Amino acid sequence: MDEVKGTGGSVKRPDKRAERSRRTREKIVAAARDLFVAQGYGVTSLQEVADRAGVAVQTVYFVFRTKRGLFKDVVDTTIAGDAEPVATMDRAWFRAACAEPTAAGQLRSHVRGVADILGRVAPIMPVIAAAAATDPEIAAQWPAAGPDPRYTVQHAAAKALTAKPDARPDVDADRAADLLYGLLSPELYLIFVRDRGWSPEAWEEWAATTLAAQLCTDAPVSTGRGQAGVS
Structure with missing residues (x-):
């Protein structure tokens, strides 16, 4: 960051070049996400991504090097919600939930x-499924070896939850983690929201009340975000 002098001493000001680079990266990722969802990974070219983002295709190559690299960034930032290198268990929403x-x-x-x-x-x-099925190097970017990161997150949540006074005493952390992992899975979410036409709010209400019946002594837990039905 640049520094400017003031009566109180040096004051840091934003690095305009770094900010431009960040915005360019975000535009490219957003454009790629839209195109990948609309027409698939295989048929989407980096030139199309560049055109949609309003940048030169050389810029896309410079930032991401390959289409696979861009795709991984799209997936990772979609999961996180931003480009910050912060693990799920270190994010404010997760820590606040566990602190309840x-x-x-x-x-x-x-x-x-x-x-x-x-x-x-x-x-x-x-x-993701289609891209991984046709390009082994895509699948290799998320190694299958080792613990499933999503299960690791749910197990951490389960450990915190089962230690609370209103948790069901007959459900241990491993069982609770299995329930969280299964009921809050992307696959089950797609079945209800995409295939059966439920609203996201209805899915959330159903998931919360279903899990509460399994995990809490004082069930159900209403989110107040809708009834289990179609939008």
Whole structure:
């Protein structure tokens, strides 16, 4: 960042070049996401992405090097909601949910946070599956070896939830993690919202009340965001 002198000493001001680079990257990612969802990964060219983003195709290559690199950035930023290198368990919404004093309160906040992620991720899930099926190097960007990152997040949430006073005493953290992992999965979200026409709010309400019956002694937990039905 540049520095300017003032009566109080040096004051940092935003680096205009870094800000321009950030905005350019965001425009390219947004354009690529729209095109990948609309017409698929395979048929989308980097020239089309550049044209939609209003930049030169050389800029796309300079920033992302390859189409695969761009695709990974699209997926990662879609999941996170931004380009900040912050893990899910370190994000404010997750930490705030885990800090809730009751299991019911944590569950309500947790489902809300996951719903936000799934609302962003759901449209691109079929694109990821199709791209990985046709390009082995795409699948290799998210190695299957090791713990599933989504399960790791849900297990951390489950450990916090099962330690709360209104958590069901007969459900341990592993069982709770399985329930969170299964009921809050992208696949199940797509079945209800995309295939069956539920509104996202109706899915959220259903997921919260269903999980509350399994995990909390004082069920159900209403989100106040809709009834289980179509939009």
